[in-house]
Structures are given as C-alpha cells and as structure tokens.
Amino acid sequence: MSGLTPRERVLTAIEHKEPDRIPIDFASFTVSIYAHPPYGYNALCEYLGLTDVAEPVALFGSYVLNIDERLQDRLGNDFRSIQMGLPLPEVIRPDYIRLFPYGLLYKSVGGPFWYPDLANAPLKNAKTVQDIDNYEYWPDPNDPVYTVGARERARALHEQTDYAIIAEPLIPEHHCTNYQWLRGFEQWFLDMHRNHDLYDALMEKLVGSSIEIARRFYGEVGNYIDVAHVSGDDMGWQHGPFLSPKDYEEFIKPWIKKYLDAVRGLTKAKFFYHCDGAVFPLIEDFIDMGFDIISPVTARAKDMDPAGLKKRYGDRITFHSGIDMQEVMSSGSVEEVRAHVTSVVRELAPGGGYIFGVMVVPDFPPANVVTAFDTAMEVGRYPIRR
Numbered sequence: 001m002s003g004l005t006p007r008e009r010v011l012t013a014i015e016h017k018e019p020d021r022i023p024i025d026f027a028s029f030t031v032s033i034y035a036h037p038p039y040g041y042n043a044l045c046e047y048l049g050l051t052d053v054a055e056p057v058a059l060f061g062s063y064v065l066n067i068d069e070r071l072q073d074r075l076g077n078d079f080r081s082i083q084m085g086l087p088l089p090e091v092i093r094p095d096y097i098r099l100f101p102y103g104l105l106y107k108s109v110g111g112p113f114w115y116p117d118l119a120n121a122p123l124k125n126a127k128t129v130q131d132i133d134n135y136e137y138w139p140d141p142n143d144p145v146y147t148v149g150a151r152e153r154a155r156a157l158h159e160q161t162d163y164a165i166i167a168e169p170l171i172p173e174h175h176c177t178n179y180q181w182l183r184g185f186e187q188w189f190l191d192m193h194r195n196h197d198l199y200d201a202l203m204e205k206l207v208g209s210s211i212e213i214a215r216r217f218y219g220e221v222g223n224y225i226d227v228a229h230v231s232g233d234d235m236g237w238q239h240g241p242f243l244s245p246k247d248y249e250e251f252i253k254p255w256i257k258k259y260l261d262a263v264r265g266l267t268k269a270k271f272f273y274h275c276d277g278a279v280f281p282l283i284e285d286f287i288d289m290g291f292d293i294i295s296p297v298t299a300r301a302k303d304m305d306p307a308g309l310k311k312r313y314g315d316r317i318t319f320h321s322g323i324d325m326q327e328v329m330s331s332g333s334v335e336e337v338r339a340h341v342t343s344v345v346r347e348l349a350p351g352g353g354y355i356f357g358v359m360v361v362p363d364f365p366p367a368n369v370v371t372a373f374d375t376a377m378e379v380g381r382y383p384i385r386r
Contacts, residue, residue, distance in 0.1 A: 003020065004019050004020045005162035006023070006077075006078035006079070006162055006163045006164055007078075007162050007163060007164045007165075007226060008162075009021065009023050009078055009164075010023040010078050010079070010164035010226060010227070010355070011164065011226060011270070012352065013318065013352045013353060013354060013355060014227075014270050014292055014293065014318045014352075014353070014355075015352065016314075016315055016318070016351060016352045016353045017351075017352045018350075018351065018352045018382045018383070018384075019352065019382065020381065020382060021377065021380045021381045021382060022345060022349050022354055022355065022356050022376060022380035022382075022384075023078045023079075023164070023355045023356070024075065024076040024077055024078050024355070024356050024357065024373065024376060024377065024380075025077065025078065025079050025320065025355055025356065025357035026067075026071075026072055026075045026076070026077040026079075026357065026358075026373065027064070027067040027071075027072060027077065027360075028079050028081040028166050028168065028229075028357075032063040032064070032359055032360070033063070033064050033067065033359070033360035034058075034062045034063065034064070034360065034361050034362050035056040035058045035062060035063075035064045036062055036362045037362060038362060038363065039362055039363065039364055039365055039366055040360065040361070040362045041056050041064045041067075041360070042056070043366050044071070044360065044366045044369055044370075045068065045071060046366075047366035047367070047370065048071065048074055048366075048370065050068060050070055050071060053068045053071075054066060054068070062113070062114075065083070075369075075370070075373040076373060076376075076377050077163075078163060078164055079163060079164050079165070079166050079227070080157050080161065080163040080164075080165055080166075081165070081166045081167070081168050082150060082153055082154045082157065082165060082166070082167045082168065082221055082224075082225065083167075083168045083169075083170060084146055084147075084150065084167070084168065084169040084170060084172075084213075084217050085145045085146055085147070085148055085149075085150070086100060086101065086145065086146075086170065086171060087100035087101060087139075087143065087145055088100075089106075094108075095107060095108040096108070096117070097114075098137075099171070100137070100139070101137075101139035101143075101171065101172060101209070101213070102137055102138075102139065102171070102178050102181075102182060102206075103122050103135075103136070103137025104116055104122070104171075104178065104181045104182065105117040105120055105121070105122060105181075116180075116181040118180075118181065118184050118185060121181060121182055121183055121184045121187075122135070122137070122182055123135060123182040123183050123202070124182075124183055124184050124187065126183070126198065126202075127198075128198065129197055129198060129201040131198075132198065132201045132202050132205060133201070133205075135205075138205060138209060139172075139209050139213065141209060141212035141213045141215075141216060142216070146213050146216055146217050147216050147217055147219075147220045150217060150220045150221050151220040151221060151224075153221075154167070154220070154221035154224035154225060155224050157224070158224035158225070159224075164226045164227060165224060165225045165226050165227070166225065166226070166227040166228070166229060166272065167217070167218070167221050167222075167225045167227070167228045167229065167267075167269065168229040169210075169213070169214065169217055169229070170229075170232075172209070172210040172213050172214070173210060173214075173229070173230055173231055173232060173259070174231070174232045174233055175203065175206045175207055175210065175231070175233060175255060175256065175259065176188070176233040176235075176252060177232065177233050177234070178206050179202060179203065179206060182202070183202065189243070192243075192247065192251045199251070203255050207255050207258055207259050210259060211258075211259055211262045211263075214259070214262060214263050214266065215262070215266065218263060218266035218267050219266060221267075222266045222267030222268075222269070223267070225267060225269045226269055226270065227269050227270050227271075227272050227293070228263060228267055228269040228270070228271055228272060229272045229274065230259070230260060230263055230271045230272065230273065230291075231256060231259075231260075231273045231274070231275070231291075232273075232274045232275075233256075233275065234275055234276040234277055235248070235252075235275050235276075235277055235279050235282055236275070236276065236277020236278045236279040236282075236298070236301065237277055237278060237301075238277070238278060238298075238300065238301050238302065239278055239301075239302050240278045240281070240302055241277065241278065241279055241281055241282055242277070245281050245282060245285070248282055248285060249285060253285055253289065256289060257289045257290075260289055260290050260291075264290065270292040270293060270318075271290055271291050271292045271293070272291075272292070272293045272295065272320070273286060273291040273293065273294050273295070274295050274296070275294060275295070276296065276298050276301075277298055277301055278298065278301035278302040278303060278304055279301075279304075280302070280303035280304060280308075280309070281303075283309075283312075283313055283317065286317065287313065287316050287317050291317065292317065292318055293317070293318040293319075293320050293355065294317055294318070294319060294320065295319075295320030295321050295355075295357065296320060296321035296322070296323075296325070296357070296359070297309065297319050297320065297321055297322035297348075299322055299323060299324040299325075299326070299344075300324060300326050300327070306319070306322045306343075306344050306347035306348045307347045309322075309348075310347055310348050310350075310353075314348070314351065314353055315351065315353065317353070318352075318353045318354065318355060319348050319353065319354050319355070320354075320355045320357055321355075321356065321357045321358065322344045322347075322348055322354075323340070323341065323344060323356075323357075323358050323372065324340060325358065325359060325361070325364075328340045329358060329364050329368055329369075329372065330361075330363045330364055330365075330368075332368065334367050334368060334371045337368045337371045337372050337375070338371055338375045341356075341371075341372050341375040341376055341379070342375060342379050345375075345376060345379050345380050345384065346379065346384060346385070346386050347386060349380060349382075349384045350383075350384050350385065350386060356373075356376040356380060358372050358373070
C-alpha cells in the first residue's frame, strides 16, 4: 500500500492493516515536548537549524503548544491536534496555582515540573455526599471557553490538510486522576472500600461534568476528527497495576465506560488512551470498553515487553510508542537509540496496529530525538519483518 496521506496511514494502522509506513506522532499532548533546559524544544529546533522559531507558548511553562510546523514536518508527524480550551488558572503564588475546571492545587517542584499538592487536596476533608455537592469549583459546562473557535480550527484542519486530527480535552477526561488530586491518592483507595456513597458521589460529579463538557466540545469537533484522546488516567506502577483486576472491574470500569459510551455517540473517531505503568492485567478490560489505542506502552514495566503484548493483543488494540523513555532516550548513545527503536518497530509494527511516538523531555539529547524519529521512518516502511 503506497502513497497514503497521513490520515489514511493512521486509520489504516488502527484498523490493523499495513499502511505504506508506520504512522508517526510528534508533539500531540500525549507525546508532549518540553520547553526547558538542558535540551527540550529550543535545543531541538537549534539542532535542526531552525533558528527563527516563535517563542514557545507553554502550558505550566513546559508543554509547548505552538510547535513549529517545520519541526513537525521534519520529524514526520502524521497528526495535528485540536486542544480544548480551559479556564485560566488562579495564580495564588508564582509557584502555586489553582487549576480549573476542578480547582486542583498545583505547586512548582523546580524546573518545568508542576505537581498536585496532595497534602492540601481540596476535598481531603470531605465526609459526606453533601460535602461533595457543596464543593465550590464544579465546572459550568456551558462556559464558552471549552468550545470557542474549536469547530473552525477542526474543520480547517480536516478540510485543508490531510493530517490525522486528534482531539485532546486534557484535564476533564482524567476522571480517576482528578479524584486522586481532589481527595488524595491513598484516599482514592480507601473511599472505594470504606465509603461507597462518597466514592460514587464524587465519581458521578467528575464523570457527569466531563460528559456535559464533552457533549459541547465533541458537538463542535466530532465530525472533523479522526482520533479522540478520551482518557489519561495512569493505572500502574512499574511492577503492576494500582489495583487488582477485580477492583478495576468493580470500581473503575463502569465509570470509564459510561464516559466512553457518551463520547461514542458524538463522534466516529478512534479512542486513544494514555495510561502509564505495568497494566498488562487490565488490557482486556481496556479492549472491552472500546479503547482503540493504548499509549505509551511503558517499556521497562513488568509484562509490558513489546513481543509479549503484540502476541497477546496485537490484533485487537493499537500500541503507541513502546520506546524506553526512562533510560535509552535520556542516557543511551545514538547507536543504542537506533538499535532500540529498530527492535520495537520490528516487534510491534507487523500487521499494522502500531503508531510510533516519543515524549521529548528536557534531558533527551536532540541527537537522540532526531535519531529515534529518523530510525522509525527508515525501518518503519512496510513490509516489516521481525
């Protein structure tokens, strides 16, 4: 199959057919690029001779939102993204903000990194369902910030380009993560088992509000997109899932499925799930709920080796990335990066069902980043043999 457009290439791969080459994803939010030293966005542009790029507009001062088109083309990006607007954060101090739509408290921990302040989680002291109902920062789904300009941007990308368009609502779709940041990570587990009423009430608020926001956002862009980033909840450590498959099926799956079912009625786009960690025991549930793509396939996590995943699930879900971002990309040589990318592509790409992508964090040398994408382009042309 030759001469495909980027959109055709992406959709062919997701359908588990072999396109002309593997699709490449660069700098959609799920594989973000940071604007922070020692390397990151500016160093990568300079390395490739792009010296007249615009000043990066960055979320939290780190995730670049205005990626130069020349950089995307140079690295072979088959995607372009439509990101949903969000209310501006409330700056409490230069190093401390309240993030909306849920009033999450974030603190700077140095460099480009911001993390939720779980010690002061906004609902950590909630005791009753009434406390949940009375929380002052539940979003207004009718706020125009979620949809302003979205239809026009999505339609223009769909009609004037041949890229695969990915829609990224970002924060509202992180249902479990938002629960953890509102109540605290440990309290998330305790509520499941010890306070069912409060757990259900908070999940209903989170999922219900995100569905209402999704109805407005996807109502604007749903006809113009090819992929929808519908969840970003991490579910695993390095050694296994956060919770047992039984608990996942009882406490998490019904809520995520409720959201997916609502979005499924708004768009025909394929469903993308960003989920870090050793989640092999949960993949069957992910498929059952209707996820089409899982990312990033955490290479060094338990049971997440590309060969095993491809053998077990390769004909039922598309794998995204699978690249070792914990060691090889940051500290490996160019030769090691080339060998690693070649190995991953040859394991995951045969038969389709694979998309290449790498998040570009500040400690990835530009030479390694360019080598990774160039190698994917080179060895990712079909037919590919293991």
